[in-house]
Amino acid sequence: MLDIRLLREQPGFVKEKLALVGCPAAEVQAVIDADARRRELIAAVESMRAERKRSSKSIGAMKPGEEMEVAKAAVRALGERMASAEKELATVEAEFQAMMLELPNIPHDDVPPGPDDSANVVLRSGEPSREFDFDPKPHWELGEELGIIDFARGVKISGTRFYVLKGDGARLQRALITFMLEVHSSEHGYTEIYPPAMVRAECLVGTGNLPKFGDMLYRDAEEDYYFVPTAEVPVTNLYRDEILDAATLPVKHVAYTPCFRREKMSAGRDVRGIKRGHQFDKVELVKFTKPEESDAELLKLLADAEDIAARLGLQSRIVQMCTGDLSFTAAIKYDIELWAPGCREWLEVSSCSNFRDFQARRANIRFRHGKDRPQLCHTLNGSGLALPRVMIAVLETYQCADGSIEIPEALRPYMGGRERIAKG
RNA sequence: GGAGAGGUGGCUGAGUGGUCGAAAGCGCUCCCCUGCUAAGGGAGUAAGGGUUAAAAGCCCUUCGAGGGUUCGAAUCCCUCCCUCUCCGCCA
Numbered sequence: 084m085l086d087i088r089l090l091r092e093q094p095g096f097v098k099e100k101l102a103l104v105g106c107p108a109a110e111v112q113a114v115i116d117a118d119a120r121r122r123e124l125i126a127a128v129e130s131m132r133a134e135r136k137r138s139s140k141s142i143g144a145m146k147p148g149e150e151m152e153v154a155k156a157a158v159r160a161l162g163e164r165m166a167s168a169e170k171e172l173a174t175v176e177a178e179f180q181a182m183m184l185e186l187p188n189i190p191h192d193d194v195p196p197g198p199d200d201s202a203n204v205v206l207r208s209g210e211p212s213r214e215f216d217f218d219p220k221p222h223w224e225l226g227e228e229l230g231i232i233d234f235a236r237g238v239k240i241s242g243t244r245f246y247v248l249k250g251d252g253a254r255l256q257r258a259l260i261t262f263m264l265e266v267h268s269s270e271h272g273y274t275e276i277y278p279p280a281m282v283r284a285e286c287l288v289g290t291g292n293l294p295k296f297g298d299m300l301y302r303d304a305e306e307d308y309y310f311v312p313t314a315e316v317p318v319t320n321l322y323r324d325e326i327l328d329a330a331t332l333p334v335k336h337v338a339y340t341p342c343f344r345r346e347k348m349s350a351g352r353d354v355r356g357i358k359r360g361h362q363f364d365k366v367e368l369v370k371f372t373k374p375e376e377s378d379a380e381l382l383k384l385l386a387d388a389e390d391i392a393a394r395l396g397l398q399s400r401i402v403q404m405c406t407g408d409l410s411f412t413a414a415i416k417y418d419i420e421l422w423a424p425g426c427r428e429w430l431e432v433s434s435c436s437n438f439r440d441f442q443a444r445r446a447n448i449r450f451r452h453g454k455d456r457p458q459l460c461h462t463l464n465g466s467g468l469a470l471p472r473v474m475i476a477v478l479e480t481y482q483c484a485d486g487s488i489e490i491p492e493a494l495r496p497y498m499g500g501r502e503r504i505a506k507g
Numbered sequence: 508g509g510a511g512a513g514g515u516g517g518c519u520g521a522g523u524g525g526u527c528g529a530a531a532g533c534g535c536u537c538c539c540c541u542g543c544u545a546a547g548g549g550a551g552u553a554a555g556g557g558u559u560a561a562a563a564g565c566c567c568u569u570c571g572a573g574g575g576u577u578c579g580a581a582u583c584c585c586u587c588c589c590u591c592u593c594c595g596c597c598a
Contacts, residue, residue, distance in 0.1 A: 125557055129567045136567090139579040143525040151578085158578040326554090447555095454536070457554080 084183050084444045090115050100189040103196060103406040114186065117179040124172040131165040184294055188441040190406045191415035193378075197405030203418075208400035209393075211422070212480055220486075221425040222478040223356040226252060228486050229506050232357065243354070244346065244361045251504045255477070255490075256364065256470055258497035260339050263366040263391055267467055271387045273337035273368060278317035280340050281308040286320040289446030291412035291438075301343045301361075310343035314367035315464045320446055322371060326457045327450040333372040333380055337467065340365065357471040358430065364470040370463040371448065374440065377461035381437040385417050388433045388467040394493045397476045398422040400429065414439045419465075421472065425479035430472040435465030 090097050094115055098108040138158045145151045195204050226232030231252025237245040248256055267273045287293040287309055292300065301310040311317055318338050327334065342365050353359035368387060372380045385401070392399040404416040413436035420429035440459040443449070449457040481489040487505040490498050 122557070125567085129557060132568090133566055135578080139577095140525070142578050155578040162578075454552085 084441060085186055085189065086440075086444065087114075087118055087183070091118060097189065101187060103190055104187050104409055105407065106187055110182070110186065114179065114182045117175060117182060121172070121175045121179050124168060124175055128165065128168050128172050131161060131168065135161055135165065181294070184288065184445070187411045188409075188414050188438065190409055191378075191437065191439070194409065194415050195403065195405045196407075198407040200405075200408045202405035203408055204403045204405065206401040206403050206417070209398045211424075212396050212398045215424065217484045219424040219479055219482055221356065222423070222475045225425065225478050225482055225486065225488065226357075229488070229504060231255070231504065241361075244359065246357050246360065251498075252474075254498060255494070255504065256474055258494045259470055259473055259477070260364060260366060261497050262494055263467060264337060264339055266391060266394070267337040267366070267368060267387060271335075271337075271390070273335040273387075276314075276318055276321070276336045276338040278311075278314060278321070278338055278340060280311050280317070280343075282311055282317050282320065283307065284309060286316050286323070286446075289320050289323055290316050290442055291445065292316065295411060298347050299345050301345060311340060312344050313342050313365060313466075314338040314340040315369060318367065318369040319442060319448075319462055319464070322448045322460075323446040325448065327371065327448075327460065329373065329450050329452040332450055332460070333370050333376060336369045338367050338369070340367070356426065356475065358426075358475060360471065366467050366470070368435075368465050368467040371443075371450075371460045372463065373450065374458070374461050377437050377439060377463060380461075381415065381417075381435060381463050384463055384465050384467075385419070385435040388419055388435060388465050391468050391473075392419065392421060392432070395473070395477060395491045396493075397473075397480055410434070410436065412436070412438050412441055414441065417465075419468065421476040423472075423475050423479045425482065426475070430475060432468040432472045432476070433466035436463065438462045438464075 085097070090111065094111065098111045101111055102108060135158055138154065138161070142151060142154050142158065145154065195202065197203070223232070223234065227234065229251070231248065231250055233247040233249055237247045240247075264275060268275045281303070284293060284307065287300065292312060299312055302308060303310075317340070318336050321336070322334070342363050344361060344363075346359060346361060349359060357363075368384055370377075370380050370384060389399060389401070398421065400420050400422075402418045402420060404413070404418065409416055413434075416434055416436040418431050419433040419435070421432050423430050439461050442462045443459040448460045448462065450460050451457045477491060477494075478488055481491060483489060485505075487503050490502055490504060495501065
């Protein structure tokens with residue numbers, strides 16, 4: 084959510100910035116108009132309330148009698164007028180809030196302009212991690228031949244976009260999760276969190292998934308719980324409605340969770356393999372920082388996530404999103420992509436974003452220096468990394484001509500010291 | 508799932524219709540005093556919003572949430588949520 088004061092005071096600036104992310108000026112103007120109506124009503128209602136308070140107090144000091152009854156009747160009439168003004172205010176306020184929640188974040192000045200993903204900028208690109216003297220296979224072939232990914236049974240028990248990991252496949256994923264958690268918590272200084280994977284709607288409003296992107300989410304309608312689409316949601320909301328001590332910032336968390344997404348928007352895309360499923364595992368990095376530190380902290384977070392790819396010996400590149408390809412909530416965003424030599428594509432395994440105070444305002448996450456007034460934090464996050472796609476990159480990069488997989492050295496301690504996954 | 512108790516400021520906790528944004532204590536901040544330390548004295552100590560160029564000031568909201576009664580609600584009534592205790596069940 085944006086600061087309403089900014090919209091009031093610099094409407095031209097806001098319209099210009101939001102036009103870059105595809106939000107029409109009329110939408111901004113509608114919010115500004117609603118705010119003006121809202122404030123008029125607030126002033127009217129509050130002055131009536133003040134008057135009623137004064138009058139009621141004076142009634143309390145009166146002796147019972149005719150004078151008191153007259154005064155009571157007068158306040159009752161005022162109360163009725165007030166109630167109707169309050170009702171109108173509530174309507175306008177609700178409309179105003181709803182519109183505020185639909186406005187996207189303002190892009191950071193460092194974001195390159197551009198209409199869509201064609202204008203994204205590849206900031207750096209790693210060298211190929213190996214040469215192939217044979218034709219590398221896609222992971223769905225490797226996984227099936229090795230008996231470590233079972234697509235047919237995944238479909239049988241749950242349907243399309245589900246799969247089963249078996250034996251060394253399941254173990255490899257577990258090794259990756261443990262490895263990532265270990266590196267981030269022991270070496271990069273993130274405190275590990277094991278959060279709930281089901282949350283209340285408010286949490287999703289806080290992170291910006293609701294109200295706009297509800298069709299991405301699974302939910303238990305009876306209990307009104309949502310299944311998290313990413314650990315970003317529960318972890319960011321850890322400090323919702325709290326005021327953190329400035330001395331504790333930046334707060335850095337790493338969390339592993341399963342993630343659940345309906346993927347309605349991407350129907351028909353990435354249907355082969357394990358690239359895009361309704362359920363997947365992810366290790367997520369989340370930071371809470373002071374405003375002046377968030378830019379630098381984002382680069383550190385990106386480096387921490389990249390480090391995982393480097394240690395696994397995978398070819399990676401960093402892509403900066405242009406204004407037209409930013410997510411709703413991000414002010415600036417870098418993707419980490421891994422090269423998958425078998426399916427011959429770059430796989431997005433992390434989006435590292437600075438949301439500045441956009442989520443913090445929605446979720447009311449603040450910090451304070453001593454006795455100063457509380458200020459909104461900046462929130463940042465990025466995957467570190469998303470499991471199934473890292474699995475794809477590992478399987479396809481480390482495949483051998485005989486169809487076996489060499490286990491990357493970094494993972495061997497988590498795979499019982501083994502060096503190879505072979506058929507059997 | 509059954510029975511009971513309860514949700515008040517950073518914490519403990521008083522408060523059953525008005526002068527209560529809320530006693531008292533603890534904690535915290537500042538000042539004074541005591542040659543250090545301990546102790547003591549005094550003052551202060553919520554958040555959000557409106558008005559304002561901004562501040563001060565003034566005003567409004569908030570005692571789990573929502574609704575109701577009333578001139579007036581932390582206080583009375585209803586609904587919901589949550590916490591705790593005991594029992595049942597269960598990884």
